[in-house]
Amino acid sequence: MGRTTQQKLAIAAVLEDAESPLTPPEILARASKAVPRLGVATVYRALRSLRKEKKIVIVEIPGEPPRYETADRGHHHHFFCHGCRRVFEVPECSAKLAELAPPRFEVLDHEIILYGNCPDCRPA
Ligand SMILES: [Zn+2]
Ligand SMILES: [Zn+2]
Helix, strand or coil, rough: CCCCHHHHHHHHHHHHCCCCCCCCHHHHHHHHHCCCCHHHHHHHHHCCCCCCCCEEEECCCCCCCCCCEEEECCCCCEEEEEECCCCEECCCCCCHHHCCCCCCCCCCCCCCCEEEECCCCCCC
16 A cells, blocks of 8 residues: 555544544644654645545634535534634534525525534633
């Protein structure tokens, strides 16, 4: 197995194991444990390639750097903590959201980001 393949597999594995979407520096830090001498340019290259293969998707939160997660997680949302600026996965959704649209409008999709404090950052 070539080094490029090995690097890409390590980066894919980091995203598989991740509990929430990660930024490229976070991916680099975790993948470096499996593949020494990994650089951020390599991480970006692997992410581009994995996106093209539709194995990962980008998670965009306004004003935040892009994060990445695996594409197979199903419908879910995200919670952004103002305290630690971490992003958490929110598995729940509500079918009632489609009812927010005016009469005769057909809702096909939605995007929701919850903002607030995670349990670690919540004032006691
Ligand atoms: Zn927090
Ligand atoms: Zn939803």
